Amino acid sequence: MSETRIYDGEKYLVPSVIAFIVFGIVPVVLVIRTSFMYWEAFAATGPRFIGLDNFEQLMNSAQYMSATGRTLLFVGVSLVIQMGLGLAIALLLDREFRGDSVVRTLLVLPLTIPPISVGANWLLLLRTDTGLVPKMLSNFGITFQIGENTLDAWVAIFLMDAWHWTPLIALIFLAGLTSVPPSLIESARIDGANRWEIFWHVQLPQLKTVGVVALLIRMMDLFRSFDDVWMLTSGGPGEDTMLLNLEIVRIMTQQTRYGIGAALSLFALYLIIILSWGLVNMLHREVLE
């Protein structure tokens, strides 16, 4: 009796294993296969294997490499803004005050909105013709045109993403701050530490682990950005905010060049894996120390 029971459990895993293979493994294998093929929907010849030609082509393409560069810029600057701002907000909220739970609840709201809606709302706010923000700024003699001015478009994207995701970082840091034992801070106070010294010597070192976790989550997520940026700038003006994901969608849906699109997708995947691997290593060192 008891012996058969041990093996009983395995059959309950079958549905999830099947789902994982169908929705996880198969698509990845297909993408990898496609990346080695010349495959364009309206080409004279049908799909055929061309080895690493697609990868060679994209490595040598100024267009794709600058999309990569723009993606790294987007991820890097957004991380700096959001980590900094998130930590600042967490420090502000790490105390009891009237309505603190209301503020914390409000903070979560942006996280519940789908990126496409965020993009739509920001577009309504920032549109050059009818948007509220350009209208108000023009009162001060400032022109703000996300469709014309590259810098304006970047500022818009950074702001939108920061608005959407900084609360997540703030919540993670807030959880980290809450888990610092009060006695550590009190002990430092008794020994004469001021607010800044407490932050620098006691709180910040305790936030390292959650900080790396937040960085990892946000970095992977930023690499995946598509819908809100697509909604807001569509990669414009020109191609000035054309991120990798936008480029991939354009190749796959508008140009229907599946082979090179698959190769570019994998390239983006490798980029994320390498960067995440570095952070995970950092995390391991932190935890093991």
Place this chain on the structure above:
Amino acid sequence: MAQVRLEGVSKSFGDIEAVSDVDLTVEDGEFFVLLGPSGCGKTTTLRMIAGLERPSEGTIYFDDADVTDDEPAERDISMVFQNYALYPHKTVRENLAFPLSLSRRDYSSEEIDSETERVAELLEITDQLDKHPKNLSGGQQQRVALGRAMIREPMAFLMDEPLSNLDAKLRIQMRSELKRLHRKLGVTTVYVTHDQTEAMSLADRICVLNDGRVQQVGTPHEVFSRPRNTWIAGFIGDPPMNFLHGLLERSDGEVFVAGDAFRYRVPPDVVEELDAREVAEDVTLGIRPRDLEVVEDPGQDTFPATVLTVEPTGERSILTAEVDGREIKIETEPREFMGMQGETISVHPQKTYYYDEADQLATVSSAEGDVVEAVEVTDKHVEEVRKDGDT
């Protein structure tokens, strides 16, 4: 080093009064213990002395300086926390040095090094200096926490249950260590604990707190031998003191305390005291378990008690018995009382405490009952036990 003085100090959290109207003076160089059950306000009192909480009312003085509104850092104290509060990301050396590096007095790095070494030597943790706290045992962490408190020479040490996270054996060892360090450094120490043994063994004086109020302040001996009310008497001593309620009855120049099921003759020296203090009819008789003796024959100086349970602990046995509808504990020699459940025995109190209607200590009988000699009961009882075992 300083005298610490609290005058009319109270602290409320919302509607809850954690500490009410506490007056205390901790003398310069004294080892002063705040003792009480959890929630009695002892930690809050300590935190007010530290400056981590601000009193709702009252004034705190260090020597003659009013420090009530001073920040913790301005008070020049150091504190040891229950969970040690070591900085996990700093090594032992960095933990020890931290208070010096923050000090308003600029210490040179040589000074910091030599001070760190000195404290590490004092606490015998020199070979742990480059480890992180989490790689240390509880006892070593405790030493580091003490070291960090001692590295400055503060006006006072404040300790919040510093030994309660250690296992029993280590706790006893650290207790004598603390005593040794206090002798050596002579710094005023305020120490919070709920452990009466710890309080008794460490303190120059104990302040017993309950419900945010001071119950009694005195040397360990005073608190133990003359507990001012039944609460203190029941709190200090293990097993706790037994209490029996009764009425005073006088006949033929003798005085008895009588309950429903007992009538106990009050020793003559106590009668004088009770008369002198004009104690009313109602009295509570307090008897420590170790002052109760099982005797062969009932008499005017004994109670009938029905044995409920027997707990042998090796060095002694604890009998739980019923007297007048109340449970009492009796500490006896480790004889074989096991078969005696349900039997009625006679117990003779050798020392009795008398509390009046207002729950204040009226008097304590002088030790050693001068009446009725204790009778050896061993053999008889052992026989009975054997008999029980046979059936």
